[in-house]
Amino acid sequence: MKDKERGRHGMADTSHKHGDGSEGGEKASEEYLESDVRVILLTHLRGLGLDAYISSDREVEEGPYYSYYFTSMPRIVTNVCCIKVSGMNFDCINLLTRG
Amino acid sequence: MADNPTTLHTYGALPFYQIHFVVKGNGKVFEELLVARTRKRVRGVISKSVEDVWWEGGKIAERLNNDTRLKQLLLTILKDDDIFIDPVENAVRIYSRFKIESEVTRHLSREAIEAYNIIAGHVRSIMKEFE
Numbered sequence: 001m002k003d004k005e006r007g008r009h010g011m012a013d014t015s016h017k018h019g020d021g022s023e024g025g026e027k028a029s030e031e032y033l034e035s036d037v038r039v040i041l042l043t044h045l046r047g048l049g050l051d052a053y054i055s056s057d058r059e060v061e062e063g064p065y066y067s068y069y070f071t072s073m074p075r076i077v078t079n080v081c082c083i084k085v086s087g088m089n090f091d092c093i094n095l096l097t098r099g
Numbered sequence: 100m101a102d103n104p105t106t107l108h109t110y111g112a113l114p115f116y117q118i119h120f121v122v123k124g125n126g127k128v129f130e131e132l133l134v135a136r137t138r139k140r141v142r143g144v145i146s147k148s149v150e151d152v153w154w155e156g157g158k159i160a161e162r163l164n165n166d167t168r169l170k171q172l173l174l175t176i177l178k179d180d181d182i183f184i185d186p187v188e189n190a191v192r193i194y195s196r197f198k199i200e201s202e203v204t205r206h207l208s209r210e211a212i213e214a215y216n217i218i219a220g221h222v223r224s225i226m227k228e229f230e
Binding site for chain 2: 037040041044045048050059060063064065066067069070073074077078080088089090091092093094095096097098099
């Protein structure tokens, strides 16, 4: 119980519970650490009080991602997701991963 | 065996992420006005403190430099980072450097979101003005 209060290895608590399978008359639930970066980011944005949701936007997601005016930007990137946030000046948040 | 430039690396995507704040519109039309990046003066090596932040680039850099609230926010959020405004064909992308997987959300504080929102507002106003 104390381990749960401290958090796992000092990391942000992104654990969730799911399933309500009953074993021997007691309600048991499975806890897991969220590893999907999209869900982690979405949960973080909602935690900041923003109305955010994952949405598909082909125009943004298919690129191009860089103009290469700034030379340090990578050549190979992969689109992860597009998150829309209502009430903001930007149209969406696009998450990219390197490689 | 000849190298095929279209072949992707076998190790796949790396755990480094970059968050782009996208303002839609033809950025290429306004690229001379909108290309900009931050520069900063930092004191200290191990415990860094940002003493001054300013923008370099096109017309938008003047406006961003005159925004006192934005400067105040950037002094708190830009420790070892920079913000780039990059106009591409179908959008204007505002982003900072790549972050490792565990630090993606740590850098995205309430102040950072507000700063990106202010920058996007300036981008949008310039795009409207020079349309």
